[in-house]
Amino acid sequence: MYDIIVAGAGHAGCEAALAAARSGSSCLLISSDLTAVARMSCNPAIGGVAKGQITREIDALGGEMAKAIDATGIQFRMLNLSKGPAMHSPRAQADRTAYTEYMKRVLEAETNLDLLQDTVTGIEVRGGQFFGVELQSGRILRAGAAILTCGTFLNGLIHIGMNHFPGGRTIAEPPVTGLTESLVAAGFTTARLKTGTPPRVDRRSIDYSIVIEQKGDENPPPFSFSSGSIAGKEQISCFLTKTTHKTHEILRRGFDRSPLFSGKVQGVGPRYCPSIEDKIHRFTERDSHHIFLEPEGFHTNEMYVNGFSTSLPEDIQIAGLQSIPGMEEVKMIRPGYAIEYDYFHPSQIRRSLETKAVENLYFAGQINGTSGYEEAAAQGLMAGINASRKLKELPPIHLQRSDAYIGVLIDDLVTKETNEPYRMFTSSAEHRLILRHDNADLRLRKFGHTAGLVDDDTYRETLSKDDEIVRMTAFLRSKTIPAAALYNLLPAESNRPMTGGQKAASALKRPGITLNRLFAALPDFAKEARLISSNPLVHEQVEINLAYEGYLKRELLQTEKVARLESLILPETFNYHSVTGLSSEGREKLLHFRPETLGQASRIMGVSPSDISVLMVRLGR
Numbered sequence: 001m002y003d004i005i006v007a008g009a010g011h012a013g014c015e016a017a018l019a020a021a022r023s024g025s026s027c028l029l030i031s032s033d034l035t036a037v038a039r040m041s042c043n044p045a046i047g048g049v050a051k052g053q054i055t056r057e058i059d060a061l062g063g064e065m066a067k068a069i070d071a072t073g074i075q076f077r078m079l080n081l082s083k084g085p086a087m088h089s090p091r092a093q094a095d096r097t098a099y100t101e102y103m104k105r106v107l108e109a110e111t112n113l114d115l116l117q118d119t120v121t122g123i124e125v126r127g128g129q130f131f132g133v134e135l136q137s138g139r140i141l142r143a144g145a146a147i148l149t150c151g152t153f154l155n156g157l158i159h160i161g162m163n164h165f166p167g168g169r170t171i172a173e174p175p176v177t178g179l180t181e182s183l184v185a186a187g188f189t190t191a192r193l194k195t196g197t198p199p200r201v202d203r204r205s206i207d208y209s210i211v212i213e214q215k216g217d218e219n220p221p222p223f224s225f226s227s228g229s230i231a232g233k234e235q236i237s238c239f240l241t242k243t244t245h246k247t248h249e250i251l252r253r254g255f256d257r258s259p260l261f262s263g264k265v266q267g268v269g270p271r272y273c274p275s276i277e278d279k280i281h282r283f284t285e286r287d288s289h290h291i292f293l294e295p296e297g298f299h300t301n302e303m304y305v306n307g308f309s310t311s312l313p314e315d316i317q318i319a320g321l322q323s324i325p326g327m328e329e330v331k332m333i334r335p336g337y338a339i340e341y342d343y344f345h346p347s348q349i350r351r352s353l354e355t356k357a358v359e360n361l362y363f364a365g366q367i368n369g370t371s372g373y374e375e376a377a378a379q380g381l382m383a384g385i386n387a388s389r390k391l392k393e394l395p396p397i398h399l400q401r402s403d404a405y406i407g408v409l410i411d412d413l414v415t416k417e418t419n420e421p422y423r424m425f426t427s428s429a430e431h432r433l434i435l436r437h438d439n440a441d442l443r444l445r446k447f448g449h450t451a452g453l454v455d456d457d458t459y460r461e462t463l464s465k466d467d468e469i470v471r472m473t474a475f476l477r478s479k480t481i482p483a484a485a486l487y488n489l490l491p492a493e494s495n496r497p498m499t500g501g502q503k504a505a506s507a508l509k510r511p512g513i514t515l516n517r518l519f520a521a522l523p524d525f526a527k528e529a530r531l532i533s534s535n536p537l538v539h540e541q542v543e544i545n546l547a548y549e550g551y552l553k554r555e556l557l558q559t560e561k562v563a564r565l566e567s568l569i570l571p572e573t574f575n576y577h578s579v580t581g582l583s584s585e586g587r588e589k590l591l592h593f594r595p596e597t598l599g600q601a602s603r604i605m606g607v608s609p610s611d612i613s614v615l616m617v618r619l620g621r
């Protein structure tokens, strides 16, 4: 008998299985098609705004996604470099096939982990506890715990125009039937969501004299804190074009055969990621939308048409594509489509991702109503860690909203009532200046180490980096930069007569002044500083911390205030009926969500500040 069974080897399942195995539990990863592990169903890219931060957090915690994209990326870019460091977000195009192959190799190399190609069609529950899984092959397998990561496969239904047919993720993959019904019988409630994908086209049929080339960054930093440099890696270009008035006219002609507009699709789709027909319908004032042509790998002619997600009929898709500048002769290889699927509202899980209805059963990824590889992988990692800890009778690891985007993600899932696919945005994080991609190791290695996923040497490296940052900051606070040197370094427009020197720490708050420039101007100062640390990543942290010192202090103060509420535990069996003074809406919401802490309770819509005061008095008693 295995300690843990993971059902589904998608982005959530791979991280879940690796985390469980690496933290010392024996694990079986069951998936319907083992040639399709960690398949990118939609955009062949990892990272981007907020998602890049999550990928680095996964890495800091000991997950695999960042290493996988460093090994298989075909174009790397740091987004939002014109904005402050909180918004800098790494993104990379992936070689779709190579990514799957990489992850398969890693899974196969893991000692505590076995793979099985089969489909989980039901679960067995005994006395409120997970007992085992039923497989399509007829077998029942027992385990201490299970993590379900089924993605869009549960009763999946694909739509293209007025055609619809069962499908799990791509047109070639069947859906999973039986498991939803088994979960409903075990006490869960389910609902439908929808997502969509654009057509893929032949890269040889694009007119490159018209589309605009977008190259990758010259010296991109790696996603993983342990990948080493990827600076010299071969990269290929993406291309930019846009829809025209004619495109919109053509697509409108297909609206009467659109499954979205005809009401055929019942599931709720993501408002933030509309299909092209939705964009044309909703934003009538716009006569053009950007289209990014993104290669799917080094060795394929398939190109992903980013911005053209659609479920219009195929004839309309082709005509629409051929009306886009540079795509007049384009050949479509795969049509776009929409897919509807079952999910389980995450108010049914705890922060550990364990379900409330069945002990030792965990849900992670799109089954919880999220969208995106990174969001799925993050949940898989945390579910793997926490399932493993539960079996060892250790407390779960909870990341707070101020610890990580992953903390924000999980807190939002278990606290909010949204009924559309959830994806992470930087605006969802109130502490985004703290939650930067560049400091994910400093924020999270300790949790990965506690979980057994980060080894002692790696953790020691992070501790010594932290120590160098502290010592370097103290040094910079103590050293005075002479006025003359400073004057020469300031940009001409800000040159003002200097009355005297300035501490290096203050000088670094001025625009245009960096440690490297101070080092170049003052060799003795540089020599002394480099004795403390010559690591450019330490220098970067020190610069950011000093430049944003005031804002960071304010954010830290806020996190301390919230921490008090987070430390007040609300037992799951808490009797809200017996508390007088709660508003009726507040009571109803508290009974529905059963928050685990007073902090979580305070973020539930409908629970008022006075409800929190009432609960605080009651807990105090």
Ligand SMILES: Cc1cc2nc3c(=O)[nH]c(=O)nc-3n(C[C@H](O)[C@H](O)[C@H](O)COP(=O)(O)OP(=O)(O)OC[C@H]3O[C@@H](n4cnc5c(N)ncnc54)[C@H](O)[C@@H]3O)c2cc1C
Residues within 6 Å of the ligand: 007, 008, 009, 010, 011, 012, 013, 030, 031, 032, 033, 036, 037, 038, 039, 040, 041, 042, 043, 118, 119, 120, 121, 149, 150, 151, 152, 153, 154, 168, 169, 170, 176, 179, 195, 196, 197, 273, 337, 338, 339, 364, 365, 366, 367, 370, 371, 372, 373, 376, 377, 423
């Ligand atoms: C058509 C489409 C378009 C999308 N568009 C976007 C987008 O634009 N932006 C975005 O961010 N995200 C998009 N997504 C979502 C993104 O692909 C998913 O959020 C992410 O892959 C979810 O990861 P997961 O691990 O939960 O599931 P998946 O990656 O789907 O993996 C599920 C795995 O589990 C296996 N499996 C399922 N059920 C069982 C079972 N019962 N037994 C055994 N194996 C099982 C499957 O074979 C598969 O390998 C899209 C998804 C689809 C399908």
